[in-house]
Amino acid sequence: MKKWLLIGGMVVVAALTVGFLVIKGPEASAALPQDFELPEYGEDEDIVRHLGYTASYNHGTLVPDWVAWELTREEAKARKEGQFSFSRDPDVRFPKASREDYSRSGWDKGHMAPRADMRWDLKALEESYYFTNICPQDHTMNSGAWRKIEEWCRSQALLHERLYIVCGPVFTNHRHGTIGEGCVQVPDAFFKAVAMENGGELHTVGFIVDNSPQTFSPRHYAVTVDSIETVISRNLFPLADEAAEASIDWNVWK
DNA sequence: CGGCCCTAATTT
DNA sequence: AAATTAGGGCCG
Numbered sequence: 001m002k003k004w005l006l007i008g009g010m011v012v013v014a015a016l017t018v019g020f021l022v023i024k025g026p027e028a029s030a031a032l033p034q035d036f037e038l039p040e041y042g043e044d045e046d047i048v049r050h051l052g053y054t055a056s057y058n059h060g061t062l063v064p065d066w067v068a069w070e071l072t073r074e075e076a077k078a079r080k081e082g083q084f085s086f087s088r089d090p091d092v093r094f095p096k097a098s099r100e101d102y103s104r105s106g107w108d109k110g111h112m113a114p115r116a117d118m119r120w121d122l123k124a125l126e127e128s129y130y131f132t133n134i135c136p137q138d139h140t141m142n143s144g145a146w147r148k149i150e151e152w153c154r155s156q157a158l159l160h161e162r163l164y165i166v167c168g169p170v171f172t173n174h175r176h177g178t179i180g181e182g183c184v185q186v187p188d189a190f191f192k193a194v195a196m197e198n199g200g201e202l203h204t205v206g207f208i209v210d211n212s213p214q215t216f217s218p219r220h221y222a223v224t225v226d227s228i229e230t231v232i233s234r235n236l237f238p239l240a241d242e243a244a245e246a247s248i249d250w251n252v253w254k
Numbered sequence: 255c256g257g258c259c260c261t262a263a264t265t266t
Numbered sequence: 267a268a269a270t271t272a273g274g275g276c277c278g
Contacts, residue, residue: 103261103262104261104262108259108260108261109260109261110259110260111259114258114259115258115259116257116258116259137259139259139260139261142259142260143258143259143260144259146259147258147259150258150259151257151258
């Protein structure tokens with residue numbers, strides 16, 4: 001059933017793409033399908049769509065399984081400002097993480113889709129503070145290695161036209177347990193997968209950072225998207241061909 | 255020194 | 267539960 005849905009979805013995407021090409025002409029061939037950034041997901045997942053990101057929120061862990069978004073050059077340049085605080089997602093009705101769970105836990109309320117990637121719209125900025133988009137993160141890692149990866153992504157978005165990014169928690173041995181009365185599970189590590197089109201070819205790069213004090217530069221944590229997919233058992237860019245996820249081309253990722 | 259990642263205490 | 271206020275540390 002799931003497989004047929006997937007195939008059906010791909011047929012629809014292909015049909016839309018063909019239609020798009022007919023209308024727009026060959027110069028549009030560089031544009032990847034809308035929602036290209038969304039990973040593979042099952043019917044049992046709770047998908048929440050917001051202006052700046054789409055996420056799959058997990059009832060059991062009380063963190064997202066993944067958060068996906070597109071980052072364009074213009075979005076990366078934007079500097080809108082507003083004051084927002086962490087809050088519950090009105091689009092998620094079942095029990096979810098709260099501020100109390102994180103308060104004095106020793107763990108950061110770490111953004112998956114970064115606040116700084118959402119400064120092109122005040123609504124997107126506000127929604128980035130929903131717990132749908134938050135995981136418990138080591139503070140040194142969040143403000144160190146993870147932040148450097150986020151800033152590296154923004155610099156890549158400025159160099160190229162747009163990036164497709166999906167990131168989320170990695171659970172292996174659950175060595176950090178849970179926090180708060182809600183029992184929010186603390187991830188063992190985090191993954192981030194990035195895709196970008198350059199010269200008609202798709203390029204990808206990934207990162208895995210342990211949820212512990214990490215401060216090295218992005219390349220230290222670089223891995224293929226393929227290897228992330230093995231670790232989390234999920235296809236991250238279903239519409240990308242396998243070869244694009246099997247290697248990292250540091251000539252295009254500058 | 256500004257930008258970005260935050261925290262905690264207090265008030266509503 | 268959320269808004270307000272005040273503050274810290276790291277890095278390019």
